[in-house]
């Protein structure tokens with residue numbers, strides 16, 4: 001007859017349950033990362049609007065204004081998507097820079113180079129928006145983030161196309 005093992009424990013196995021809200025939280029985190037990139041982009045385009053020079057001044061000064069005006073509204077919509085999920089939109093510039101993958105431009109490039117930078121940033125934003133739209137569709141997208149993101153992607157693609165046409169890069 002063996003003595004009972006004093007080391008026997010009833011420790012439970014680690015839970016493998018995935019919280020149902022995980023996918024939704026993932027979308028919220030992604031929306032804040034997008035908000036950070038959109039904020040960096042917005043400020044960069046304002047900088048280009050203010051500081052562009054040369055024979056394309058009138059065209060680009062106006063085009064950059066149209067672009068940052070669009071992103072001003074887009075930023076607001078993205079932030080409201082974060083709020084509607086019960087989270088806080090990233091709002092301090094320090095946190096924005098921490099979270100963003102896009103980089104600020106402390107330099108003042110020549111006009112054509114500004115357009116090249118804007119096109120590259122729009123490509124990065126579009127990829128981020130599309131990946132997030134897919135995740136939103138997979139999650140319980142009760143707040144309609146996927147629709148907001150798909151509309152955003154459509155506008156980004158149109159702007160990319162027009163800027164590439166201006167650069168003669170089609």
Ligand SMILES: [Fe+2]
Pocket residue numbers: 049065
């Ligand atoms: Fe202005």
